[in-house]
Amino acid sequence: MTSHSTDGTVVRMSLLQRLDHALLALCLLLLIASGLALVYHEQAWAKVLIGIMGGMRGRGLLHRAAAIGLVFAGLLHFGGLLFSRKYQSDFRAVRFRRSDFSEGWKGWIHGLTGKGAPPYYGRFTPMQKIQYWGIFVGCLIMAGSGFVLWSPQASLALFPKSVYDLMLVVHSEQAQLIFVVLILWHLYDVHLAGGNFPMNPAWITGRMGGEKFRKRHPAEWDAMQKGEQE
């Protein structure tokens, strides 16, 4: 449950969530850098990156180390879902609802034309939900395909090479999908868009100003007011 604080701010992320998010962000950035450098190895920037990572061997080691970090972040997330009330509450709130479509459409029209009522978003906007589930499913796909690619000997003992080749394509394509969703879209939103420059500090402080929260997540704000009155 999102809660008020005495200073008027709203708690958006618990300490565990922030640590989990920081670990996820670090590992994904390392994975994307070391992975896309391999996919685009012919490009000059990729050669520079591979050089910085200590050549192909260093790149491979870094990629695998970051992959272990990502799995750990995933385990932390699932642990939170099992044992943390904040995680469980957020997980319920991040599920898609039918209203997400109508509110999302309303929000888009309002943003583009200024006409109509502003959207009545809850704890998470439809775009945030898309990003969360995109990363959630994306990381599962990346981890699954990544472990198949980890050791050719072990994988080929279990699967035909066509599966290995398929996983290779899935891994590299899904990485580019994550790059678009994460690096371009999510980072644009939290760093550049909507008065967030240079960044929305919630991922560090875990808090958001009450007034800003009321405007961005009015449904959740109203629910909180109602809860407090009761």
Next chain:
Amino acid sequence: MKSRSRRPDIGLILAASLAAMLVGAGASAAGPGDSDCMACHAEVKPRVVLDVLRGSAHEGLSCTSCHADITAVPHGKPLAVDCGLCHAKEADAWRAGPHAKAGGPGCVDCHGAHDVPKSSDRRSMSSHERQIEACGGCHARLAGGRQWVKMFDESVHGQGVIKQGLNLAPACATCHGAHDVRSLKADDDAKAKREVARLCGSCHEPAYAAFEKSAHYKALSQNVGRAPGCTDCHGEHSIQAPENRSSSVAPESVPATCGRCHADKSLMANFGLPADRLSTYLKSYHGVVLEMGDLRAANCASCHGAHDILPSSDPASRTNPSNLEKTCGKCHPGAGRAFSNIRFHESVSPTGARGAWFVRVFYTIFISLLVAGFLLHIITRLVGWRRTRRKSAAPLGKGMEGGGSHDKS
């Protein structure tokens, strides 16, 4: 066979003739002896130092052994010395070779005139050590010759002779012959390529024995001139050891060397072979890692072998399914039977790995749509931001909130 002799000074000849007449009694009925010759040629050109002659390969021969046309002194203009009188085989070879035909060097140019050390003697220009210098001296002046000579000097063979003084390393005559000076230019001549292979094999026996069993040699035996011989992969004068990074058969260069033929669509079509072997390799992890400089990565020869390359359908081939476990196991110690069923060099295409191709097409469309959606998202936000800024009545910052219906926490 010609010998280069200088035109003697007429005055000196007259003086020498006079002197010879005075000592004429010394000349035997069989012809002049060495002392008769030296009576003049110690001073008269061409001057001869008899000691030099005595220390040469021709020690024991008299002047008239070579200058056989001089039967008495004084003598007129002598005929050219015919070395073929004794060295008939070598002279015949020389006459048939390009040096004789092109008016190139004769015997004395390489062997010397009076001072003719044995070819095993380092003083001889025809010795193993010095023939590079002797041949190179002229050939560097021919068109493109300087490059040849330089390439050979820097090659593993040239360095073996020049730097290490190895008799085992070939010098010019080892391959081209001393007197017939064969060109060895094979181009697309299968027979000539087989000859070159035999020549290389005279030193590189195991490689030749393996090559004789290969698909490439089989094609040469069937007079397929485009099939590769030794020099097609290793080069000619520029041959380097595979350990040398400039070698055409160094690990990082092997794909390009093999690819010269195996990526040539028209050539491969002639033999009914696929032309995508290089492109599929370069896209594979092996290809990528090798290109990035990790020489442990498998190159063509790691799997197919070097000299004994056979089609994978041949049970003796390293890439025959029954041998893949062993071949792959060289680098992948845990390689099991699963490796036997692998289809290599498969491209991600509708005709190759179709499943992977379908997934790639799906992702390409999906990512394109996402990028389009992202651009639309930015445009929406910028439009909203500009509109709210124009509303001067709105307090600073509020416009951002109002316009940004997708604002994120």
